Amino acid sequence: MAVDTDIATKKRIFLASPHMSDAGYEMEYIQEAFDTNWIAPLGKNVDGFEKELAERVGSKGAAALSSGTAAIHLALKAAGVEEGDLVFCQSLTFSASANPIMYQNGIPVFIDSDYETWNMCPTVLRKAFEKYEKLGKKPKAVIVVHLYGLSADLDPIMEICEEYGVTLIEDAAESLGSLYKGKQTGTFGE
Numbered sequence: 001m002a003v004d005t006d007i008a009t010k011k012r013i014f015l016a017s018p019h020m021s022d023a024g025y026e027m028e029y030i031q032e033a034f035d036t037n038w039i040a041p042l043g044k045n046v047d048g049f050e051k052e053l054a055e056r057v058g059s060k061g062a063a064a065l066s067s068g069t070a071a072i073h074l075a076l077k078a079a080g081v082e083e084g085d086l087v088f089c090q091s092l093t094f095s096a097s098a099n100p101i102m103y104q105n106g107i108p109v110f111i112d113s114d115y116e117t118w119n120m121c122p123t124v125l126r127k128a129f130e131k132y133e134k135l136g137k138k139p140k141a142v143i144v145v146h147l148y149g150l151s152a153d154l155d156p157i158m159e160i161c162e163e164y165g166v167t168l169i170e171d172a173a174e175s176l177g178s179l180y181k182g183k184q185t186g187t188f189g190e
């Protein structure tokens with residue numbers, strides 16, 4: 001089948017195309033890293049990025065990693081997810097939200113979305129907790145996503161996680177700068 005490249009290029013809305021500043025700002029820092037030989041392991045630019053990002057979003061700290069996948073993987077390890085552990089994960093998302101569950105040999109249980117936020121439905125989340133409770137099981141962590149920059153309905157989700165004593169992990173890969181009730185997404189989870 002022939003593809004109309006005109007329509008494909010002109011009408012396509014990119015999910016997240018890279019954005020670079022006009023004045024070659026990023027290029028200056030890349031050049032600086034080369035000039036000062038701080039290519040590896042880390043240098044003042046990474047330290048500065050972590051510090052400024054934490055200040056910007058109002059979190060206690062920030063750790064720069066090689067990818068969002070690595071960040072979620074690290075969060076699952078920190079939450080103590082091990083082989084055979086259940087992890088409740090939002091169903092409508094980028095596959096990278098769930099991949100690290102498999103890296104830990106955990107068992108993902110997908111929680112459906114609500115109509116308003118497209119993100120994890122608190123009602124369905126509670127049902128899942130109740131269902132597994134009857135089986136004598138509880139997840140080690142819950143992964144909620146703020147898909148396409150739209151924040152999930154965090155208050156009821158946090159309330160359920162607190163009630164069951166389960167770690168909440170936020171996948172805020174797509175929502176840097178998005179707020180939930182005036183507070184930056186990515187700063188609510190443990």
Ligand SMILES: Cc1ncc(COP(=O)(O)O)c(C=O)c1O
Binds near residue numbers: 066067
């Ligand atoms: C919602 C979501 N989670 C996780 C990731 C993973 O990030 P990375 O591709 O840097 O591993 C992405 C990446 O696009 C994402 O959109």
